Amino acid sequence: MSAERQQAMALLRHAAAPERHHVWLGFFCLLLAALLEACGPLLGKYFIDNYLLPRHWVALDVALLLGGILLSGLVATLLRYLQLLRLAGVAMRSARRLREEVYGHVLALPMAFFDKAITGQLVSRVTNDTEAVKQLYVQVLFVMLDSVIVVCGALAAMAWLNWRLALVVMLLLPAVFLIVWLYQRWSAPSVTKARQLRSDINAQVAESIAGMSVLQASGAEQRFARRFADTNQQLYGARMAELRANAWLLRPALDLLNVLLLATVIWVFGSHRVSGLEVGVLYAFVSYIARVVEPLIQITMQFSQLQQAVVAASRVNGLLREGLAAAAGEGSSITAGEVSFRSVRFGYDAAHPVLHDVSLHIPAGAFYGIVGHTGSGKSTLLSLLLRFYAPQAGDVCIDGRPLATISDLAFRAGVGLVPQDPFLLAASARDNIDMGRGLSQAAVEAAAQAAGVHELIVALEHGYDTDMGEGGTRLSVGQKQLIAIARALAGQPRILLLDEATSHIDSETEQLVQQALARLHGKVTLISIAHRLSTIRDADQIVVLNHGAIAEQGSHDALMAIERGIYQRLYLLQQLESVVEQG
Structure with missing residues (x-):
């Protein structure tokens, strides 16, 4: 794990320390919802193979089966709602505490720190970067954790249905990790640079506004405008490099992988290369492939925001690690004034x-x-x-x-x-x-x-x-x-x-x-x-x-x-x- 990610995770743990019970309750709701969602295709497979294809209509059984599918969906939806409230609350409260802590820390820093600090960059740390840390909670707690649980549940269900066919699906999954690795390698430098350039733009704007009278009196408007345009152009270039990585390696590549998985499963099923397959199993596998690929698409589509949040968290953590002024003693009040x-x-x-x-x-x-x-x-x-x-x-x-x-x-x-x-x-x-x-x-x-x-x-x-x-x-x-x-x-x-x-x-x-x-x-x-x-x-x-x-x-x-x-x-x-x- 890179130093930036280690610092980001350390900051997450620190800011969310008072929220452990909410995190665990949200995790429990998420896990239960994922399990109930995984039951849907299994119940559908059972209905297809035992009632629909043989045309074996037993009204009570069919009603109970369809009611079970509907009930599992409703309960899963309710649990998703409770999970969202819990984990979103964790993110909002943790970001609030972190913002207050960063501001309080800045107020307590020694004057020697401000001799070299740039006002606009400090403002960006307290506002933009702490807000980006909230996104880090969202990405890690919502998207990442949710997606991992859903993928694991779908793979487990596929392995239980037919481990040979599940193995065929799993053999193509390393391609996903390759795509994510390539995206990280390609986009990370651009994301880091873009974050720094945004901070530089904030600093330039704050500096120009603070010294506007001197700037205009000395006729420096054009020089400052050119400097700002140069920084803005660099930010545009960094964003475009990030966009190219998104365009190649996010949705298009993973959509292609989804098509390949579906084609492979249908080809295996149609060629009878795996014995004992039923139509219900094919239905369940098609459903589970969507449940495997879509969370992976969500993870990679959020990776850009995640990378930005990691960079922001690293910068916030770096500010919090700045040494405070030496603690003063506990002496009595000043009485004379000598x-x-x-x-x-x-x-x-x-x-x-x-x-x-x-x-x-x-x-x-x-x-x-x-x-x-x-x-x-x-x-x-x-x-x-x-x-x-x-x-x-x-x-x-x-x-x-x-x-x-x-x-x-x-x-x-x-x-x-x-x-x-x-x-x-x-x-x-x-x-x-x-x-x-x-x-x-x-x-x-x-x-x-x-x-x-x-x-x-x-x-x-x-x-x-x-x-x-x-x-x-x-x-x-x-x-x-x-x-x-x-x-x-x-x-x-x-x-x-x-x-x-x-x-x-x-x-x-x-x-x-x-x-x-x-x-x-x-x-x-x-x-x-x-x-x-x-x-x-x-x-x-x-x-x-x-x-x-x-x-x-x-x-x-x-x-x-x-x-x-x-x-x-x-x-x-x-x-x-x-x-x-x-x-």
Whole structure:
């Protein structure tokens, strides 16, 4: 068995583990239905040989015999209905659980995974691939299992009727397995490639929509259209290769095999090469050949979908095997908010460190600004404090405890983040501040007032119930940033981190942010990575990073006093730019 199939079967067993009793009950109904269906031709053979041909009409016997044929058919139909409900329910519930598990797993993956992940492909894993896994249940539990049982029952009945004639039928069956093997060898590469190309198309569409403004502004529409057309052409080629395999090796080849089987059985019967044959046996064999070949046709016709589902299951399984972030400890909550970096060294590639032996102590309630040139390590320092990554050497501590010893619940409750690019849900203002924490209206409004955005929200047509639109399209960048600050404050954190929170806002909104920070000064520990140095001018300490190391540290006045210092040059350059813009 190939690695992909092993992974697919492992995923099936995992997702369907809570459904064992439903699987066994469905299997029992399927087996009983197949046995009853196999009885039909036997009863028909008995009727032909004992009543129809000899014209031996015994009304009660004939009535009982025909009633038995009718009853077996009705019971088999009822059992098929129950089997369908059971096994279809297994497939639907297993796919639902799997989809939730995959989504939950993606949410828990470390940030290092998303550095290389492509959004469109991840969306395809969670939606398309998990839906394809449902088809895997359908193909395996319905078509494959049903067909195998029906074929085995028909072959057993034929062997019981006349083992020599059954042997003639069985000698032609290896041709079916040859057809299936050839189809797999021919179609599998095309199916795998088509699945990957579909994922690539999803990724390209998601990427283009997310960057549509930049794409159109740079006149790249035609280039992106050509790239999409090339991928789409490759998908078309893969699908056509799969279609050619279907056209040659599925229904046409197996229909030919069915004709050969019928011709062989009739020729053997007509030539009397097997003694003792009755007309009823011929009727039963003709019926059973259809019951043997048709399930085999169904299996091979579904093989294309099965192959796609196996590939999808392999991809889902691969995603589920991605390592999660290291489990955090069970430490108590963050009470003070003291932060310290102790000889921290880190690099996204361990061979090329971004931070070099960084040591920094931030007292509880202090306001610290982090500045530096692009690539100096500012955002990396913040990412380590947020536990997105773990340092290769040294420790990051809160209240004297390493981050790894603080529980996730305590850490998320004690640390708030205001990102550079505010993320807003396509939901109400209240929902965007609450973020599913179940906060009271009073708590939401208090956070909005602390962030200076309460007046803006109540001025909207529906106040806190006003829908913000996808990505907060109804708001300016500055207004979105204020809501992001309110969201962070709503959790009443002991530490508030601002990642260049004022880099995209106007001067008026910047003043609102500065006022919000001034109200928080001394109440929470404030750590602000700043592009606009004016926002951290009142910070207790300003830390200047240069090439991953602390180059300067002190208050604004102290750093400005350093002749030709890094901070002094940065500040004076920004002041000059501001004067030029106003002039």
